Amino acid sequence: MATIHFDDRRSTADRSKRSRFAVEWPTIALAVFIYSTWLLLTYFWASIPYVVLFIAGGWTIAWHGSLQHEVLHGHPTRFRRINDAVGWPPIALWLPYALYKRAHLKHHNDEWLTDPIEDPESYYLTGDAWARTGALGRLIVSVDSTLAGRLIIGPFVSLATFLGHEVMHMVRGDFRNLRIWLAHITGSAIVLTWVLWISAMPLWIYLTAFVYAGIAFSRLRSFAEHQYAGAKEERTAIVENTPAFGLLFLHNNLHIVHHSRPQVPWYKIPKLYRDNRPAFIELNGGLVYNGYLEVARRFGFRKHHEPIHPHHPETATGTDVPELRGDQAMIG
Secondary structure (H helix, E strand, O other): OOOOOOOOHHHHHOOOOHHHOOOOHHHHHHHHHHHHHHHHHOOHHHOOOOOHHHHHHHHHHHHHHHHHHHHHOOOOOOOHHHHHHHHOOOOOOOOOOOOOOHHHHHOOOHOOOOOOOOOOOOEEEOOOHHHHHHHHHHHHHHHOHHHHHHHHHHHHHHHHHHHHHHHHHOOOOOOOHHHHHHHHHHHHHHHHHHHHHHOOOHHHHHHHHHHHHHHHHHHHHHHHHHHOOHHHHHOOOOOOOOOHHHHHOOOOOOOHHHHHOOOOOOHEEEEEEEEHHHHHHHHHOOOOEHHHHHHHHHOOOOOOOEEEEOOOOOOOOOOOOOOOOOOHHHOO
């Protein structure tokens, strides 16, 4: 097997007190740009054509999701609370950062990638869950397994499954996430005060041109990045030759690089991939797409994978598996 050449080990000197205060300035600059863009788009929304606002607003929300993904992996500082503060503002409204962080870090247990019970970001179901979902639910899952479906109805599926999952937990008396939700609702109220009162934007415009569009852009990234394979490394894809979306997704289109070296900051991923391209392609078994146009040609109206996970054609009697797990709606 080819060797991936990257020395991510730090010397004793690098572990000095001074290195503790190192800052990844490209990520700080990116955060400032994203939040500034969001403020400008929401404040001057009335002078922007709706189609342009839909693209720019959705792009900004999805970019913010990519920033959240970056900071939860320990960037741009050595201080967790600072990193979390950079990613916490809930401009997308629907997903509390703390819940996303918890689920995504669990997702990085690569031994369980795609497993519908152990992987919070799996789009597979167990055989039992598939059977209990019903005809309408199975139709929705099948449509959502195509790229067209993922982009059009995917945002609604994400919202319904995630929020329904959280509400059901509280109805059953599980309030472990209540503090997270109270903080998130407070932050969302501040966001909506800016949007609805200061910027005077109608709620429907923000929900469609920012929230819905942002989830749709993010669904594009997560659509083909994982599929089941026997070897864990072969479950993670590479999407090459996509500079614009590469920047939007902070180069997580080169997803095998991220799963192999999750500590590498986003702006170093392209060079690491270029320098070790044959080794990464060998590592993931050749699961490579030539841009998202190839993904669209192959899976625009065809299922990316069969919904039932090969390891779970049946579920043992008595096992409680939700029909459509709420944490499957997470941004990956």
